[in-house]
Amino acid sequence: MSELRDRREKLFALMKENSAAVIFAGAAKISTADEFYPFISNRNFFYLSNIEQENSILLLIKGIGEKKVYLFVDEYNELKEKWTGKRLTFEKAGKIADIQNVYATSSFENMLSMALAFTNNQYGNISTLYLDLTPELKIKEAYSTTNFKDFIALEYPHVNVEDIYPHFKMLRMVKSECEVRELVEAINATYSGISHMLVKMTPGMTEYNLADIFEFYGREHGRHELAFSTIIACGKNATCLHYPYEQQNDPILENRMVQFDLGYKHNGYCADISRAYPVSGKFDNLQRDIYTAVLNCNKAVINYIKPGLTLLDLQNFAKEFLRNECIRLKLMDKDDDIGKYYYHNVSHHLGLDTHDISDREKPLENGNVITVEPGLYFANHGIGVRIEDDVLIRDGHGECLSHNIPKEIEDIERLLQSKERY
Ligand SMILES: [Mn+2]
CATH class of the missing domain: 3.40.350.10 (Creatinase/prolidase N-terminal domain)
Incomplete structure (x- = not known):
């Protein structure tokens, strides 16, 4: 059939x-x-x-x-x-x-x-x-x-x-193999767009320039529509979660991090990917600490995913994990301050809609595709980091569909330092 x-x-x-x-x-x-x-x-x-x-x-x-x-x-x-x-x-x-x-x-x-x-x-x-x-x-x-x-x-x-x-x-909420293939296509195309954008990224450019490069590349390669309005935010601007295109007028500064949250559609299916990279190509100590806390949480949540858990279970797990990371790294004044630095949900379903229709109370099951997107936002330090992957629940565990898109510190530094500069 x-x-x-x-x-x-x-x-x-x-x-x-x-x-x-x-x-x-x-x-x-x-x-x-x-x-x-x-x-x-x-x-x-x-x-x-x-x-x-x-x-x-x-x-x-x-x-x-x-x-x-x-x-x-x-x-x-x-x-x-x-x-x-x-x-x-x-x-x-x-x-x-x-x-x-x-x-x-x-x-x-x-x-x-x-x-x-x-x-x-x-x-x-x-x-x-x-x-x-x-x-x-x-x-x-x-x-x-x-x-x-x-x-x-x-x-x-x-x-x-x-x-x-x-x-x-x-x-x-339960994706067929065909739907999973469409999502993988959308994610892979988005990865190509990100790679192209990074090659073109130079300090002094404006945030919207990067958004335009990503969007134009998608139209040129497969006429991809956007899953949602592209977010490019440098430094403190990344503390605004849905920092709008109309406001993306600040320069991409060498000593800052640049956060991007973006995705193309493929045959209607949406990718939703976030990464945060140091513009200079090398993390400084504070950037590295905050980034590591979020990365550890992203990986821990993906490992934690299994059928039977709800999105609220994942959120509680992520919040507690980030709280402990921030205590360990002495990033908070008070131990119960985590809500000041992490103020969104860790997951939503993904499909024909970026925030796909779903019953958030229904326990996860095989065939679900959800995002995993913990973040930490320190306006006082001018740093916002969100690391977002798209994850399929298959055979009883979480399978990261966007694992190719670099998120390990060594991979990011190698990529940014080796790229051809225009
Ligand atoms: Mn998302």
Whole structure:
């Protein structure tokens, strides 16, 4: 069975008998006047279809003894194509999604009514309709999530609406081999981008120059989109966790560390990598101490990972580990100060979203992919260090997918000192 069919089968298995599900790709949102934000399909829709086109809809029907999948995409519109470019043909859309029944979006409501309006119809008696009830999700030009739900209540009062979002959480938290391969591709491409950026890095450059180099390289090599806005932060700026591109105007100074937190996407799957390197190519004593504390913690958490633990268990472990490291290295005035120097979570799930949808309370299991990203941030010393790897849980332990990207002190110093300077 193909990957997409397999995902849809897994969703069917979670749906009740005599139910249907409607999942919208969504509509582009207006940013101002007649400008739109870049469009990206609802990730739950994409997960089942690989279709990245607005106004597309999936209808899944689990009737008595049969399961049906319908895909709806906009019909060909000559004038629209002249303005905004090519759209998927029904044939192409069906091929991408591996779905035989492809119809025009304009016929969606009729099809829905065929499934819902009558009892004992060709599908049986559909009594439950699943919708993605993520708040404020804009799903179709005419609807928001809530008014589509109202529309169903009005038109089909015998149909009970349920939220399908929790089912997607369960499915998307466990990655297939195919998804793991996509993530590895994204991570390897990100590593290439990092290597290229480091070769080009010279003291005196501006933070945004490095971000631009990383982003341009990704577009040139595989047209990779960004998993999230690139963070390049020198010195004290690294103490701001999501230091924004618009503020990345400070110079990369030789005696400072540069922190980067970045990632490309590959076929929709996101890499999320952080490293902190000394700009000079050599760690000074304080940089080395702080870096070593974070590196030890990063490795200890990866070793600690096993099925059954929760993300909170990892966080508590990381926090205690960092606290002990800071005491050992005399980096804190008071032993209980760790919250001042480490103020985020150590892990999140990773996949089609950088902060992938997940149940953070659910114990880890094989097939999960999570980040491990401890950090220490000393504004008083002008040093922030976060070391982030992407880790697959496989065969009962954590397998680091980003292990190639240098993080040992000797490897970093060798790399930075040997690189060709431009
Ligand atoms: Mn992260």
